[in-house]
Amino acid sequence: MSMRVSWARWYWIVIFTTCTARTASDWLDCAHIATCRCKWSSGKKTANCASGDLRRPPSLSSDIQVLDLHDNPLRNLPQGIFSNIGLLNLQRLNLKATKLRSIHADAFLELRILIEVDLADNDLSVLPRDIFRGNERLRLVVLSNNPLTTLISDQFPPLPHLRMLLLDGCRLRTIHTKSLQNLRSLETIDLRRNQLTFLRLVTFSLPALKTMSLSGNPWRCDCRLREFRDWFLDSKLGTEELLCVEPTTQAGNKWRNVPSENMTCAPEVRSSTLVVRAEVGLAVSFGCWVHGIPKPQVMWLFDGMNIRNNTIDCDMEETDTIVENDNSEDRVPGSVRWVNITLLNVTSSVAGEWTCVAKSTAGEARAVISLVLPRSQTATARTAPGIPQLLGVVFGALGALAALGFIAAVACWRLRRRTVPPSRSFMDQEKRLIDASVVVSCDRSIADMASPCDFELTERSLSVDNDQPRGCGFEPVHITIEGTPGIFPPPPAEFAVPVPYGNIFISVQVSGRNEPTKYPDLLSGGATLPRRSRTCCTAPAYDNMGPRVTATGSSTWSLPGASCENPEPSETPVLSLPPPPPEFVSL
Incomplete structure (x- = not known):
């Protein structure tokens, strides 16, 4: 009896060992794909399929943890491309130089233990909003050397473990102030060799940020950059020397050598409208939009003369305008205001050209508004006709119709006499x-x-x-x-x-x-x-x-x-x- 139990135990042990060994060797075969090599690397089950002329990710064993598709012409990544072939255990994904032009927002969906993704050296000009949604364990994202021009609001979803974001060598011109707000654990960001001229301080209000690389950008050292520059130099986030490219008065100077008071913006003036139409005896208001640092002084001219030296009855009012934290508007918050003027009693003497003039140490700007009055027209008042007049009109019209009828009848009678024979009474x-x-x-x-x-x-x-x-x-x-x-x-x-x-x-x-x-x-x-x-x-x-x-x-x-x-x-x-x-x- 004991012999039978021992033989049965050995039988199941052999079966289990054989199956386990076969399963363990399946991922090493790389599903018999000739262009892929599967091996252990750094304690990870790695599939190296680089330079294999693959048009799509291969169907490998679900045990693969690291997949290298470097230098394959993938061109695009559709929705759920990796989860659809069972590669749910991927931790590292190398898609460098795969000629990618587009990526679906859910291309990496269900890859919940993905830690690193490399998308460098591709042709991505636009990133979909909330890319990497579902990849909460991401720690490294590489987007270097892609023709990206902007990062939009909420570009990235909440990634609580992301430590490093590499965007060097792209063509970034603007970065929305809310594009990075969900990356609360970001420690390193690389923005070298882009087309950035200024940055907003609020964009990088990240508590864990430790390193920023900003060299190789055409920085314009004026009022728009002043606040960020002052913060960056005090933060010690970088050790590289940053140079000014614009304006020409500051070209070639290092950031640290340019005084803050010299980083100004010339005044900029825009009129609320080009033509204002007013009514005599009524009040009318119009204004101009003024921007500039330092704060410019504003005055109004009427036909070239300052209205303060004139007897025109008017009121002036200045209102600060809040500029949203939006990179599409490259004005410094708090530097924009409306300057309105109200003429209390419009007369013909105030019709003409009104000029809004803004002056500061950085320059001067003007905007012209034309005030016009409607042309005077003479109108004759008409009264409603009374009943006698109305009856006279009615009977006059009826008489005219009767006269016309009589004339027509006589004409027809004479025509009949001329054309019809008199003896026409025969049947x-x-x-x-x-x-x-x-x-x-x-x-x-x-x-x-x-x-x-x-x-x-x-x-x-x-x-x-x-x-x-x-x-x-x-x-x-x-x-x-x-x-x-x-x-x-x-x-x-x-x-x-x-x-x-x-x-x-x-x-x-x-x-x-x-x-x-x-x-x-x-x-x-x-x-x-x-x-x-x-x-x-x-x-x-x-x-x-x-x-x-x-x-x-x-x-x-x-x-x-x-x-x-x-x-x-x-x-x-x-x-x-x-x-x-x-x-x-x-x-």
């Missing part, structure tokens, strides 16, 4: 009847059924007298009027029946009578057209209009007062009609 059916009874063409063929002459020949089978000429001539038409005086028999019953013919209105002139009272009433009786004589067609019993009936049933008109026994002779024979056929023409 279409009447026109056809008149045309059929008057207009005859005897030169048409028998096939033209539209001709009245041909219609008559066809319907009544009349023969054409070849001896008669074929011209269409008509004899004069005469109307014989006769009848009993004062008696007008009613028209026949046929005329009371609706017929498809229209009325034909004719004008009859009766001559040879001297008594107007004996003229017949042609509108209350019946009337017919007499038959016409034709020279081109054979004279039928009736013409092509058919028989016509008068009130007495004959083809003559009954004239009141006429005698039936002794009719007066007439040049036109009286026409008598045979029994009328059923067709009638109503006039």
